[in-house]
Amino acid sequence: MINPSPTTAPTPTPAPAHHFRIQLSSTRRGARLARLLVEQQLEDWGLPRTAPVTRALVAITAEFAANAVTHGRTPGRDFEVRLSLTASQVRVEVSDTRTDRLPPLPDGANPAASPPPDTATGGRGLLLVEAFATRWGCEQRSKFVKTVWAEVCL
Numbered sequence: 061m062i063n064p065s066p067t068t069a070p071t072p073t074p075a076p077a078h079h080f081r082i083q084l085s086s087t088r089r090g091a092r093l094a095r096l097l098v099e100q101q102l103e104d105w106g107l108p109r110t111a112p113v114t115r116a117l118v119a120i121t122a123e124f125a126a127n128a129v130t131h132g133r134t135p136g137r138d139f140e141v142r143l144s145l146t147a148s149q150v151r152v153e154v155s156d157t158r159t160d161r162l163p164p165l166p167d168g169a170n171p172a173a174s175p176p177p178d179t180a181t182g183g184r185g186l187l188l189v190e191a192f193a194t195r196w197g198c199e200q201r202s203k204f205v206k207t208v209w210a211e212v213c214l
Contacts, residue, residue, distance in 0.1 A: 094125035124154035
């Protein structure tokens, strides 16, 4: 007996996630390129530069990349930026080779970031990350690589 063709349409699969990955030099120029490339990639994926989610992710990328080249730099080693887009969120990750230098995390693994004195010229970046990100954190990917990540809902 021949099976008749199905009368119902197949279940649609969710749209595939988009991914972007780049390795950059651990320099101020590399940090600047990270910010610009993330902004361009988000626009290529259909998120305008002026969209709040894009502005948040660009600010987060700028902070993570600046920290990677300032605090996570190992001479001769690059840092990596990864970006992924799903139907509900965008995740940015920045990896460097200084596993001994972890950021203060909001989940209690390390003391939470506290505001610097009013006269300080730095130290507010992770407070911005906390304000912009839906979730963020840090993980050790290997003995030699740590990754700081943040997710922002669409």
